[in-house]
Amino acid sequence: MVLRMRDHMSLLIVLMLLWAGMEAVVVASDVRMSMLDGQTREGQLTSISGENISFNENGMSVNLGMTDVLAVEISAARTVPPQDPQVLSLNDGSRLHGSAIVRSAKELTIESPGLGRVSVDSRKVQSVRLQSDNPAYRAQWATFLQRESEKDLLVVAKRDGTGLDFLAGVVTSIGAEKIEFLLDGENVPVPSARVYGVVFAKAAAEGSEQAGTKSTIRVTSVSGDFLAAKSVSLENEKLQIESAWGQSLTVPLEQIQKIDLSGGRVQFLSDLEPLEERFDGVDLEGDLLSGLTDKEQQKLLFGPRRDTTMERHSKIRLRGREYSRGLCIHSRTEISWALDQQYSSLDCIAGIDDEVAFNGLYKVGLKISGDDRVLFEQIIATTDEPISLHLPVDGVSTLTILVDFGDEDSTCDWLDLADARLIIAKDKP
Template sequence: MIGISLLLATALAVQEAPTLRAFTLIGIDGRRRECVDLAVSTSGQVHCAGEVALVGLDDLMAIVVTPADGAAANRPAGPQVFVLADGSRLHGRLVDGPRASRHVIADLGLGEPLQVPFDSLAAVRLSDAGSEAGEREWSARLSRRDTTRDFLIVLGPSGITALPGALEELSSTGWAFRFGQQMRRGEIDKLYAVVFAAGTSKAAPWSARVRMRDGDFVSASLVLADSGGARLRTSFSDELSIPWDRIDRIDLRSRRLEFLSDLTPVKVESRGYFGYAWPWRADQSLSGGPLRAGGQTFAKGLAVHARCVLSYELAEPFERLLASIGLDDSASGGNAVFRVRGDGKALFESGPVRAGDVARDIDVGLEGVRQLELEVDYGDGLDLGDRAIWGQARLMR
């Protein structure tokens, strides 16, 4: 796993009435620490307003930014949506200018427009017209990208058409697309979206994910920062600067953690009260939205429907399993029981967990455990509404 490097300047410019920016540090064990004018040394030690080192970056799961007083509300930088191969999603707009072959020039509201290579892109949605058919088509194509072909999603008199081929040019005014041996060109206003071929290479895992106040987010392999904001090394820019006032939080991928949603269970048992086998989901709810339980939103986790048992083989020793458990906030009248077993032995049982309950933090010791089972069983009331969330379910080394 790529290590995290987060560098923040310790010296702040002297002002007559300095504005102190507040941060919340979330440890890998879930504990929180409030911090003012956060800084991190080159050795990866976190400092707050000149204090001695508090914690190392590998001991952190996230840094949450409190907007400065008077900070303006964030608005998307443009109507178009750029989805990167590394999972980043940014609003902006295409602009004209000199560009390299098979690149777009995008104004993302982050300083000068950027040249982004086609190989770094997963998709671009060009229309914000709100076409339901267009949105369905682009979402479906994006979720199962072809390995060799790009797809143009075109708005026509008869509806939406998805055309396979190879995109050669994309600008603010038009496009060029190769169909077999033929090259076609068209105006940008007839194009709803383009979904790029996935290829065979995989994007490097991110070490930090910056979530912005307008809902956009950027994955990065390296984060540098100063008192003005974060500077990211991404798949499409060696140095992308984002001011603190645009940042909501930075999620960090600690080398001490493995999220269960990043692992594949060796066995899944799913059977509802009436025999239906509900699918389980990683990092999203059963309906495909964010993971929300007990009034909290979780960036990572597992969503299941009772009764469900997920079994994992642990290839290395871990100290603890940590998670926040609860029923999906959209559940009505649910009642379920959460259990954890290690090598067949009971390690944890929640008792009844009901819809509307506050999410409950759990900390389960895993010394010597090689086979881990997470179970959600139905309680009273059959399995009605038993949509369960294992929020931030993670193994700690």
């Protein structure tokens, strides 16, 4: 009897130790880290504190300085579509999905499923979308977001459903039932259900001393939220975030997709104004579309896209993975940028976009040059896996990218340079 009890106790202890070991494995999340030197490191993330990142790599504990890391991606993260209809966008680039948006003269609040109640200074708000995303309105809404206006834009859906319309005035409050709107000095209550969204006056945001506060960290959640942050720390699988708008937030690491630490050290190529951009047409002879469209119309149809594919409103996608930044370039196009010896490397992932990659075997040519020196040149086929490039551009004054016909044909020539970024040199001339 004693032996049996001892056996049971021994078994219980073994099970407890095994369970503890399993817990220890769960606590450390598998991550992939993009380094400043172009390398990628993988391991189990254990903590982020101060200026250091700690992780286990091949059974060894490693500490890295944050200045050496561009991004931390959670390997097990799986994106999930947001369930809440409303979207809050801030001037610092933050974008949150949620519900129950309420705005007063000084403060705006939103109920976020992952963050709880988020409170923001009204002057830091760029826009709010109050209704569910409507694909038919997406392009028009994006245009409203780019408008420079000294007044708030109250955006409503046309009654016949054919598009969006707007009124320019001053939004004094937003509630669940109505929006108070000053139009030509007269207060007009508008039912909230009628309003698709509000784009706030640019002048008000620029007049705020802290509205354009720069943040160096960007956190992306699995539901597609973006949070601009001043600092982050990690302990016991909880990410502590000091947001750019001044609120402290705690998020389980399982809800995080990526921690981007590249702010101030990276220039996205899609944000850099080209020195020269030349589109030579979609065929060698130049007569494929002759009589159908002129060269300018062809450029509108097939010219380079920034952060989208040729379809303009579709994200860049390579082998199932979506990218929010990058270029999509059709043959035959040549683009040059002035680097002025300010950068150390060009990093990107090159491949033919998923939208056309599975339509047959086609090829496109890619040539990247720094001044008069060829940095990379290759024919890329629709069947090829995406290529990760890390090209040194130290001392380069002009960067030139040529996307050419790879098989004397431009069919499926949607060449993506996903996540294309220039690393700013530490010691600029």
